[in-house]
Amino acid sequence: MSELTEEIKVMIIETLDLEDITPADIDQTEALFGEGLGLDSIDALELGLALQKKYGFKVDASSTDLQEHFFSVDTLAKFVTAHQAA
Numbered sequence: 001m002s003e004l005t006e007e008i009k010v011m012i013i014e015t016l017d018l019e020d021i022t023p024a025d026i027d028q029t030e031a032l033f034g035e036g037l038g039l040d041s042i043d044a045l046e047l048g049l050a051l052q053k054k055y056g057f058k059v060d061a062s063s064t065d066l067q068e069h070f071f072s073v074d075t076l077a078k079f080v081t082a083h084q085a086a
Contacts, residue, residue, distance in 0.1 A: 004077045007054075012073070015050040016043050028073040036072070044070055051076070057083040 009023035012032070016039070030036040033044070047070070048059040060066070069079040 004080060005073050008073050008076050008080070011050055011054060012037075012047065015046055026073060028077075030072060032070060032072055032076075051080065055080050055084065 005028050006023055009026045009028070012018065012026065013021055013023065026037065033039045039047075045061075048061065051057075052059055063069075069075055
């Protein structure tokens with residue numbers, strides 16, 4: 001799973017044009033939104049589209065679990081893994 005978490009970290013940085021941040025700067029268990037990395041709802045939309053493109057599954061914006069899946073790099077990795085297995 002660590003390869004996937006590194007891929008996701010790089011994708012976050014590249015997709016959101018986060019300057020001066022490296023994958024090592026992103027704690028995989030830290031919150032991506034609010035107090036953590038400080039991402040916002042627009043970032044979530046961009047990240048969702050990037051996930052769809054890279055991993056080939058649709059992210060349902062109306063899903064009640066979406067906030068949980070997008071909580072951290074770890075939860076995103078589990079989300080991607082679950083969709084790849086389906």
